[in-house]
Amino acid sequence: MNANPQLMTAVEQLGxxxxxxxxxxxTGIHLEQAxxxxxxxxxxxxxxxxxxxxxxxxxxxxxxxxxxxLRKSVKLQIKAWLDRLLTVGFYxxxxxxxxxxxxxxxxxxxxxLAITLAALFSNDSGADCGEGNxxxxxxxxxxxxxxxxSDPNSSIDRDTSSLAPxxxxxxxxxLNFLEAVFSVLFGDGNPNADLEQRRWRYIANLIHRxxxxxxxxxxxxxxxxxxxxxxxxxxxxxxxxxxxxxLPVLTKFNGIPEVSPTGQLVYHFPDLQTTLKDExxxxxxxxxxxxERKWKFTKATREQTGWTIGLFALNLVGIIILGLMxxxxxxxxxxxxxxxxxVYGIGLVVIPSFRYLxxxxxxxxxxxRNNLRHQQVNLLQQGEQIQEKLDYAKQxxxxxxxxxRDIIYTTEDDVLTQEFRRLDSRIDN
Numbered sequence: 001m002n003a004n005p006q007l008m009t010a011v012e013q014l015g016x017x018x019x020x021x022x023x024x025x026x027t028g029i030h031l032e033q034a035x036x037x038x039x040x041x042x043x044x045x046x047x048x049x050x051x052x053x054x055x056x057x058x059x060x061x062x063x064x065x066x067x068x069x070l071r072k073s074v075k076l077q078i079k080a081w082l083d084r085l086l087t088v089g090f091y092x093x094x095x096x097x098x099x100x101x102x103x104x105x106x107x108x109x110x111x112x113l114a115i116t117l118a119a120l121f122s123n124d125s126g127a128d129c130g131e132g133n134x135x136x137x138x139x140x141x142x143x144x145x146x147x148x149x150s151d152p153n154s155s156i157d158r159d160t161s162s163l164a165p166x167x168x169x170x171x172x173x174x175l176n177f178l179e180a181v182f183s184v185l186f187g188d189g190n191p192n193a194d195l196e197q198r199r200w201r202y203i204a205n206l207i208h209r210x211x212x213x214x215x216x217x218x219x220x221x222x223x224x225x226x227x228x229x230x231x232x233x234x235x236x237x238x239x240x241x242x243x244x245x246x247l248p249v250l251t252k253f254n255g256i257p258e259v260s261p262t263g264q265l266v267y268h269f270p271d272l273q274t275t276l277k278d279e280x281x282x283x284x285x286x287x288x289x290x291x292e293r294k295w296k297f298t299k300a301t302r303e304q305t306g307w308t309i310g311l312f313a314l315n316l317v318g319i320i321i322l323g324l325m326x327x328x329x330x331x332x333x334x335x336x337x338x339x340x341x342x343v344y345g346i347g348l349v350v351i352p353s354f355r356y357l358x359x360x361x362x363x364x365x366x367x368x369r370n371n372l373r374h375q376q377v378n379l380l381q382q383g384e385q386i387q388e389k390l391d392y393a394k395q396x397x398x399x400x401x402x403x404x405r406d407i408i409y410t411t412e413d414d415v416l417t418q419e420f421r422r423l424d425s426r427i428d429n
Contacts, residue, residue, distance in 0.1 A: 003044070003069060003076070004029070006197070007037045014276070016061045019402070021271045025208045028200025030252050031271055045069050052402055056274050097185060098178030101311060104344060108318035115325055177307075180300035184308045184352055187359070191293040192366075198290065199223075203249060204272065205286045211397035212273035215266050215389045216243040220376040221289035224369065258396060264385065266393040274400045289373045295363045297356055309352070316345040 010026040011018055023034040038059045042049065045065040050058040062068065070076055203222050207214050220226065226245040243265055249255060256268045298305055319341045326334055380386060 003041055004033070004037045007034065007041065008066065011038075011041070011059075011061055011065070016063055016065070017276060018059050018061075019056060019274060019276055020059075021208075021273075022275055024253060025204040025272060025275075026201070028197055028202070028204050031254050041065070041069075044072060054274070054400070056402060058276065058402065094182040095178035098181035100344075101181055101315065101348070104341065105311065105315050105318065108315065108322050108341065112318065112322055112325065176304065180298070180304035180308050181311075183298040183300045184305055184312075185348070185355075186351070187297070187355060188299045191295060195290075195292060200252065202286050202290060204253060207253065207269050208272050208275070209286065210393075211399045212269045213266060213393040213396045214269070215386070215393055216246050217376070217380050217386055217389075219246060219249055221373050221380075223290075224373070258392075260389065260392040262388060264389045264392060266389055266396065268393075268396040273398055274402060276402050288377045289370070291370050291373075292366045294366060295359045297352075297359050312345075312348040312352070316349055319345040 006027045006029060007023060010023045014022055014026060018038065020031060020034040020038055023029070023038060024031045027034070029037075035057075041047065042059050042061065045061060045068045047062070047065065048060040050060060052058070070080065199222055203219060206218065206222075210218075223245055246255075246257075246265075246267060250257065250267065253269050254271050256270070258266050258268050260266065300308065319338075323338050323342065326338060
């Protein structure tokens with residue numbers, strides 16, 4: 001069984017001494033998954049268990065439990081090495097698009113410059129430059145034409161040397177520029193990849209802050225799948241008693257439905273009422289509703305985006321000009337090269353254009369879902385039924401903070417030592 005990265009991060013954030021309820025609250029993972037994961041992690045890293053008089057299990061880990069886990073698990077060591085390798089490989093792929101762009105622009109415009117200079121010097125010498133002879137002469141490096149055009153070649157070297165400051169300027173910050181090219185082309189991934197993790201973390205923390213109880217209307221602002229027969233935009237008669245959307249929440253956090261004398265449902269979560277934490281941390285702030293992050297076309301700055309799009313256009317214009325200059329040449333190599341350049345140049349313009357329209361569409365959908373969820377926050381403040389349910393739920397609300405006095409057994413010491421310690425504490429009291 002592989003260790004859950006979310007679970008290990010939660011153990012570190014909670015100070016290496018946790019309960020399964022605290023971990024579920026911190027991460028939003030299933031309560032049973034938290035229990036089994038903590039037990040497996042303690043077993044593999046030499047952690048300790050502490051049991052309170054109420055039967056709550058506390059898991060204690062060494063601060064270097066990650067290193068212990070890596071030393072014991074060859075599979076995890078290989079995975080960590082592969083993760084680093086994939087990170088480097090993906091980065092190299094990202095910057096390769098910027099390198100290809102620079103290479104394409106340089107090759108296209110240097111070829112255009114060479115053809116232009118060859119035509120000029122051929123006209124000065126009275127040579128026939130029709131039917132693409134000048135172009136063919138450029139590629140005839142081993143023949144007499146290369147000797148005849150020795151001066152023009154030196155001129156090309158002198159002319160292109162003026163581009164050196166531009167290249168040097170680009171190379172001062174190649175990382176930012178190369179990453180911007182990839183970002184403008186393909187974006188930066190889904191900004192809501194962690195949406196489900198955030199959803200369940202918010203719900204668990206909401207329940208925890210309310211001392212282990214909640215009503216369905218409080219959970220609705222964090223849910224999307226509420227059932228086809230439920231209209232979340234208003235309190236309608238057909239919604240009464242229709243709280244099937246709470247079933248996944250009850251399953252995930254071992255909740256118990258309780259029915260009020262008037263037939264209203266409230267939900268009780270005993271496992272989230274016991275904690276080692278004094279106060280919820282900043283990491284556990286709960287917004288009023290679940291809000292998806294806005295899709296962005298690119299994370300590059302406006303200047304980087306402008307320069308990148310400008311280079312895309314410059315590359316395509318150069319390819320078009322070069323294609324017109326080479327249209328009289330019957331060469332399979334040149335034809336293939338121009339086809340590849342044309343597909344590449346058009347792709348650089350078409351892909352960001354279509355992606356821009358798609359991002360706008362996705363962003364509209366995000367705003368629609370965010371507004372729909374947030375409407376439930378406003379509806380929560382309306383109606384007497386809501387207040388009745390909240391009042392009934394208070395009788396189930398409680399929170400127990402575990403202290404060292406509550407611990408009756410730990411795997412850190414033998415049973416006899418612990419019994420003597422308990423007797424001494426009773427005598428002192």
